[in-house]
Amino acid sequence: MTSTSPRDLVGVGIGPANLSLAALAQPLPGLDAVFLEQRPGFDWHPGLLIEGARLQVPFLADLVSLVDPTSPWSFLNHLRARERLFPFYFSERPHILRAEYEGYCRWVAERLPALRFGHQVDAVRWNPRSELFEVDYGQVDAEGGVEALGRAHTRNVVLGVGTEPYVPEALRPLVGAPEVAVCHAADYLAHRERVLAAGHVTVVGAGQSGAEVFLDLLRHRPAGRERLHWLARTEAFAPMEYSKLGLEHFTPDYADYFHALDEPVRDRLLPAQWQLYKGIDAGTIAAVQEELYRRTLPGGWPDVVLTPGVRVRTAGWLSGSRVELHLEHARQGLRTCLATDAVVLATGFRERPVESLLRSLDPYICRDAAGRPRIDEKYRLVLAREIAATGRAVYVQNAESHTHGVSAPDLGMTAWRSATILNAVTGTEPYPLPRRTAFTSFGLRERAASRVPSTRGGGAVALTPLVDGV
Ligand SMILES: Cc1cc2nc3c(=O)[nH]c(=O)nc-3n(C[C@H](O)[C@H](O)[C@H](O)COP(=O)(O)OP(=O)(O)OC[C@H]3O[C@@H](n4cnc5c(N)ncnc54)[C@H](O)[C@@H]3O)c2cc1C
Structure with a gap:
């Protein structure tokens, strides 16, 4: 060494x-x-x-x-x-x-x-x-x-x-079995041909990646024989908050305010703000609706089911390459099963x-x-x-x-x-930062006078690698 x-x-x-x-x-x-x-x-x-x-x-x-x-x-x-x-x-x-x-x-x-x-x-x-x-x-x-x-x-x-892809407990048994066409949305393009070729496809999850995968499948399945299900746990295929003042939640001013809140308050607040980061961009929702509408032009409805408010309770294999999803609609108090040939898990990412x-x-x-x-x-x-x-x-x-x-x-x-x-x-200020970044004044406390850089973490010297040459 x-x-x-x-x-x-x-x-x-x-x-x-x-x-x-x-x-x-x-x-x-x-x-x-x-x-x-x-x-x-x-x-x-x-x-x-x-x-x-x-x-x-x-x-x-x-x-x-x-x-x-x-x-x-x-x-x-x-x-x-x-x-x-x-x-x-x-x-x-x-x-x-x-x-x-x-x-x-x-x-x-x-x-x-x-x-x-x-x-x-x-x-x-x-x-x-x-x-x-x-x-x-x-x-x-x-x-x-x-x-x-x-x-x-x-x-x-x-x-x-x-971040890394997240799969809820109930759906984990499906992942990794080579005989079934099941993938996380993070790997969608690698599995796309197989998923597109499947008889019936289910997309689980109505965040941005779920919407993008659903739209891509919809656009590339034959009209009238789409055979697509899109299931969302959320109450609606909800748009992402994108109003001009809503966007100020993505400013340093808001991050400062949030950081200063008590831990239990922060923990309650973050999930309540899901529509700021978990919804679907309005343009993608419009593109989905437009594609669905275009498919009604010859008469009839596309063979597509879009259902929000549904939770996948458990999942397993039927026979060979078929998958069975056990679904629950809490508002209706109903349970049912869905047999499908391919599943795309658009179930999000975690730190x-x-x-x-x-x-x-x-x-x-x-x-x-x-x-x-x-x-x-x-x-x-x-x-x-x-x-x-x-x-x-x-x-x-x-x-x-x-x-x-x-x-x-x-x-x-x-x-x-x-x-x-x-x-x-x-410990210097190579990048001076503005003191104010939002029109909204978050909270009632006075705005911090300045963002002063802290003391220097040390001088500049070279790292010598033990093995290679980082
Ligand atoms: C599909 C998708 C689209 C997104 N689009 C947007 C968007 O439009 N706008 C927006 O604001 N946000 C978007 N996000 C959110 C976010 O900005 C991105 O996830 C972004 O990639 C985060 O960057 P990152 O550098 O933190 O992490 P990552 O991009 O995940 O990069 C982390 C890197 O660390 C590497 N790594 C992990 N562990 C180790 C280790 N032990 N040793 C060495 N390397 C390691 C990984 O291989 C990876 O390359 C999107 C997220 C996703 C998933």
Whole structure:
């Protein structure tokens, strides 16, 4: 084992959140940062890059623009580099295609020198003697096998490990059986041909991905013989809240307000705001209705059932490749069974658990009444005094819904959160942030006078890898 010089910052995971951090960190002189990603290259929700699907936020919610529109890593600069500014200007579509956003992020990822793909982080530890974090990783080959092990030493860690597909307990028996066409929406495109070819298809879940999958299936099944069911647990195929003032829930002002609320209040509030983040974008609802209507033109109704208010109680196999879903409509007090040939589980995503990654940090992590990590207003885990006193920190991106509210996974907060982290890590203010971001005054307390960056987490020195060369 060679001796190592510590980095200022090691990022774990390279999705949009840590890619934004890497992009904003890149021009900062003396800041020594490296970002580790387990996948072989940048990949953003590949199973849901359905043709025509658009971002739910305008392009200004790119990796950098909402804090630094002059950054070379902006979406507009990407368009300039690709000589596509004029066509984009005339398209007048601020909500860009999802595939286009992925292409833009890939363009940035291919140009930032601090990114290391094929590096899976297994553990983050605190070394009290060196007063540094140790980040253990494995270098992963194309088949997912670990080729070599390494360790990085760093003053700060930023976890940006994102979300993972969620399947409710009742539906778990269906997953992974090769003989049945059942997949999570996250893997939809990989299974699309098989699902499209099935006799009868059921989509479970009425969030945005459920709507997009249903629309794609509807558009590609034969008219009059669609044989499609779309089941929603929610009371309606509800639109996402997208009013101008409603959108102010996705501002730093609201996140500050939410963060200052008591824990039980936050826990009650977040699920009550489901329509801010769980509904369907109105354009997708309109496209579904339009496609259904178009199919009535020859006369008759499409062979489609859309039913909200339905819960799947249990699920199992009938024979061979058929699936049986046991359904319940609580309002009616009715139960029934549905036999189907393929199921797409559009049952959402959950924050990826970090317990195993942080196991050895556990004694230092301060937790709330529900056992979740406490996270301060600068996205730092609240750690025991022993670590906190050193100025070192573990930051999280997109794992703070319980402390910061609905905006945690929103791409519109990505650049702001990255800038907040960089301001705190450097102890200077490379990215001055506005004091006010919303017309709404959330709560009755006085607005904070300023957002002052915290003390610097340490100087800039190089990380020496044990095995490879992160
Ligand atoms: C289909 C879909 C569409 C969305 N569209 C929008 C939208 O239009 N607007 C919006 O505001 N929000 C949207 N979101 C929500 C959110 O912005 C995205 O989920 C976004 O990808 C979050 O970025 P992230 O970097 O936090 O996580 P991710 O994109 O999930 O990236 C996390 C990365 O960390 C890596 N990783 C995990 N563990 C490790 C480890 N131990 N070692 C190394 N690497 C690791 C993963 O491989 C992954 O690449 C969408 C979400 C989904 C699922």
